[in-house]
Amino acid sequence: MGAIEDIYADLETDVSEEEFREAVEEKVEQMGGLADEETAAMLIAHELNEGEVETVADIEPGMDEVKFLAKVVSIGELRTFERDGEDEEGRVLNVDAADETGTVRLAFWDEQAESIADGQLEVGEVLRIAGRPKDGYSGLEVSVDKAEPDEDAEIDVQPGEGATVDSLTMGQSGVSVRGIVLDTESVRTFDRDDGSEGRVANFLLGDETGRVRVTLWDERADRADELQPGTAVEVVEGYVREREGDLELHVGEEGAVEETDDDVDFTPETDPIDGVEIDEVVDLAGVVRSADPKRTFDRDDGSEGQVRNVRIQDATGDIRVALWGEKADKEIAPGDEVFVADAEIQDGWQDDLEASAGWRSTVVVLDENTGAGAAAPDDGAESANKDTGLGAFTGDASDENDTAASDDSVADGAGETTADGGATAATAEAVEFTGTVVQTGDPVILDDGEETVQVDTDATLTLGQEVTVRGTVNDDRLDAEDVF
DSSP: OOHHHHHHHTOOOSSOHHHHHHHHHHHHHHTTTSSOHHHHHHHHHHHHHTTBOSSGGGOOTTOSOEEEEEEEEEEOOOEEEEOTTOSSEEEEEEEEEEETTEEEEEEEEHHHHHHIIIIIOOTTOEEEEEEEEEEETTEEEEEEEEEEEOTTOOOOOOTTOOBOGGGOOTTOOSEEEEEEEEEEOOOEEEEOTTSOEEEEEEEEEEETTEEEEEEEEGGGGGHHHHOOTTOEEEEEEEEEEEETTEEEEEEOTTOEEEEOOOOOOBOOOOOOGGGOOTTOEEEEEEEEEEEOOOEEEEOTTSOEEEEEEEEEEBSSOEEEEEEEGGGGGSOOOTTOEEEEEEEEEEEOGGGOEEEEEOTTOEEEEESTTTTBOOOOOOOGGGGGSSOOTGGGBOOOGGGHHHHHHHOSOOGGGOSOBOTTSOBOTTTSOOEEEEEEEEEOSSSEEEEOSSOEEEEEOOSOOOTTOEEEEEEEEETTEEEEEEEO
16 A cells, blocks of 8 residues: 555545545645645645544534534434525524533534434434534534444443433533432522523432532523422433533523432432531531521622521531521521531631531431431441431431530530530630621621621610620620620
8 A cells, every 4th residue: 555545544534535635636736846745645634633532521612623423312303593694594403412421412404404304313323423513502512514424333322311410521411310309599580691681590409429500591490489399300401511610400491390200319428527627618417406597787789688507517526507698598497407518618706617608509408308318327437538428417306405415515615515515604715706786686796897796695786886795605606794
């Protein structure tokens, strides 16, 4: 074989050898004799190979052109549309294709779309595809320039397979996932660039492998109001995006959330409380030891905010959790078992760490309706591992006082413990705090711009008044002996 034949034989291309030779001759002529046929053949081969990717996961929006293999897993319907300035209608048909690393949506146009609609393509076929990737409405999409069947290629993907939470990857589309609704959020509206109003809502979905935030758009957003925690559902035709470093499953006009009778369990993997560090984002689970009343406050922009503090305990320790916004309205009481996802660890009062559950967090009250599994406690060093599960909880609500009494640490570590887990005023260390009154009544709330403190006092105070209080700490409250 000659040099040109050898170079062509190493190519994986749908260009015929005759077309390849013609391209080589044109390249030699373009370069004015500066390259021989072998050099020109190598240059053409490089151009033909440019854009080839190993897997679907390697495809990224913005690439000029990509070439890859993928198996057809679903075929959509032919749709027509009007092109600007043209009388003839355009046609488009979407096909979902996948390999072992992920799923991608293929957009076929006009004659190609019609031939597929006429039955020229079947689910299960492996295609060799060339096209231009972009960030489409439903995730990663490739506008197909050419696609041909490859009967010799094998891809280990079964059409119709459902995904699990831990198998989701960025850019997937046409995803179906079964799980349990752990928590829902209310519908929010926003203004689009074109002046129209958009609607969005979220809920948290969990299965045996993990949990994921599901985002519902426009007409699909109403499903968040219809779903109840503990309901088993299947998310159909979803697509995967990334936000703040986390994957989210999105549901648009082609997707749906359907209730199912399937049995699905959710066992949260959580971080031990005694191992959390400042600025970490963690998942926590435990029994509620105390729950303070909700309080409201005015933000700098004039809007009103709300927050509620609860203290939860697992087998390794306890921590105060600040519930912000709608999460402050949750019905949570001492003795409840809760799961807090994506909480940020911050500096709390008296240098005690606290967990902040803000907009990106999820708070779930666990009961028999959630389908959450509880593994048996694991004694020894394993209790400090990330997978503490619900078996690491301290016990039922009836055991709460006994557990607290046997623990050397009480709220904020002040003083000795009594039979009911409180701190004796005689031995508790006196503390002092200066702040502005942001809530009157029982308790009084003081805020110094960085921290808030709940104060038990009989003193008559007014909103906006700046005071200093001195006293002892008991169950996250400062029992004020002096107010000045």
